Amino acid sequence: MSKPAFLQHIKESLQGGTFVKLTLSKPFQKSSSLQNLYVRPIEIKNETVLNFLFRHLTQDETKNFDFEEGLKEVAKYLETHFKNAVLCTTTIDYTLLTSKKGKTTLQKKAVTREIEDVSHDKQKKKRSTAESTYLQKLGISDSQGNIIPKMADKYRQINKFLEIMESLLDSASLPPKPKIVDMGSGKGYLTFALYDYLTQKGLDVQVTGIELRKDLVDFCNQAATELGFDGLNFLDQPIEEYNDNDIDILIALHACDTATDDALAKGIASKAALIVSAPCCHKQIRKQLKGKPAENPILKYGIFKERQYEMVTDTIRALLLEREGYESKIFEFVSNEHTRKNVMLVGINHHNTRNSEQSTTKIQEIKKEFGIEYQQLERLLGD
Known part of the structure; x- marks a missing residue:
């Protein structure tokens, strides 16, 4: 009876306005492309609906459902696809677990949590603000903190990269002081952005950029010194000649041809x-x-x-x-x-x-x- 009780708790939280989010995990088939299902409420045109994020191995897919349809979808995936689920409400977290023998258990934990802003049209979060000093140093923004029009695409790319890294870092097991190497760092736009973002979050990181062009390396090292980015440095050498195997995060963005293979290796x-x-x-x-x-x-x-x-x-x-x-x-x-x-x-x-x-x-x-x-x-x- 654990599964029907879990679904009832979802229904009651939706009706009572206490629903925060829902996560379905651990597919019955390990080879399944669909690995997780995340459900959260969003507001579209003054109507609250359920946003389903289907996380596959190679891509994400989103769909919106009203409460009744959404509950049917959750019931279907719990029956046919996922073993475990966690329902987060403002007062209680419910965890549904399925054993190897197919037995289900339901656990409860008291919490205090506020409802998140469900507005779908709110301004997208910026992980690198236009006022960041490194953006000025790299010529992306001016001295007043305004993005230079011709650099707007690069600024969007930086924020997209940081958004992706934020998600990936949550999935990785890292030591207290992770060592990051960016192979083929170029002018260092994303290297500086990642260092600034992680240190702003309070992480103690060591970031090294590898780049063949000595003029770019000299520019980046000088910029890092002037910005006080003590844990960021750049080396001018081919990727294949970098021999330090103490790497926790390896980044290689647009390393040309087989330089990508050198970096992956x-x-x-x-x-x-x-x-x-x-x-x-x-x-x-x-x-x-x-x-x-x-x-x-x-x-x-x-x-x-x-x-x-x-x-x-x-x-x-x-x-x-x-x-x-x-x-x-x-x-x-x-x-x-x-x-x-x-x-x-x-x-x-x-x-x-x-x-x-x-x-x-x-x-x-x-x-x-x-x-x-x-x-x-x-x-x-x-x-």
Whole structure:
């Protein structure tokens, strides 16, 4: 009777205005794409509805339901998909647990919690405000704290990046003083942003940017010194020559071609808790297959061939991360209107056992289908 009682508590909290949020977790099938379901109330056109966030391995999906429809959806997913659930109300947290034998139990815990602002149209939270001094130093805002119009896209990218990192950091197991390495840091826009954001949250972090261009490294080091960012420094050297394996978070955004593979290999070798990359160029497999006839009709057209090889490359990289015990995710980083290189590949180290056989089989099938001899990350990992 635990499940019907849990659903009744949801219904009563909705009717009584005490509902705060609901989380469904632990799928019956471990291989399921859908990993979590998050439910919260939002207000749209003066009407409160339930917003469902379906968290899949590779993407998120949202839908809105009225209270009655939403309750039916929750009941359906508790019956067919998820073992556990947590209902948070203003006064009591209810936890529904399902044992390996299918027995359900319901736990209660008294709390004091306020209702959150449910307005869907409220201004989006900015994790980097226009007044931040590092934005002025990097030429994104002026001395009055106004974003320079031509840098508006970069400012949006910074806040989107920090939003993503905020979520990923909640999923990672990090030491008290995490060491972060940004490989291919460029002018350091996102490197400075992450350091500023984490230190503002009170975290003691050490952030290192790796960049080939010495003029950019000198500029960034001087800026960090002038800003008093004592835990931030930059080194001018190739990614493959960086030999410090003490990395907790590895970042590689738009590291060109196989530099992405160099960075991923460094992160895996360090057993980094979190690997965050935005792959770029994808030349290695294209060069390898140049001139070879393609049986797949999709690959008859050059533009499709390029996109297909990008997807193949990043899929193999994701499978290699899974093979090494990481949970891998691929999702959109920024909108296509800003850049077509907008895919983010993430690896979260849950310290799982290596998923060698299954992932290796999938990689071999992809290579056989497309006539690929090797992908660079395979070689860097010793395959």
